[in-house]
């Protein structure tokens with residue numbers, strides 16, 4: 001049995017917030033705004049995992065109106081989501097993801113991000129692909145207003 005899931009998320013870039021992607025804090029003058037730590041990549045992967053088993057979205061599981069998730073560590077939420085997936089007998093076949101950001105340059109951090117996500121999912125970093133792209137200064141992400149991320153996951157049983 002295989003199932004595929006798709007995730008998409010966006011968060012606004014603002015001053016006085018840390019920039020956290022896949023659980024890794026990236027040095028930058030701005031960070032992502034959100035109720036939780038606003039880790040846009042981890043949110044995207046959680047949505048893909050949930051989507052693969054038709055379990056709703058992260059908004060259903062961790063409402064942003066719930067004070068319990070204020071500044072929440074998204075890696076802990078990812079751990080919870082993955083526990084749900086494994087309870088249903090599935091494991092990750094592979095993940096492919098892309099972060100869309102004009103700034104900062106993410107290439108130097110890609111390996112650390114992949115490793116960080118893989119460690120929470122207890123899988124080899126080889127199956128957690130993380131890529132980054134600019135949008136050639138087009139659109140909100142190109143103007144540095146925010147960062148977007150997309151992911152697909154394959155689950156196997």
Ligand code: MG
Pocket residue numbers: 009010011034038039040043
């Ligand atoms: Mg989000």
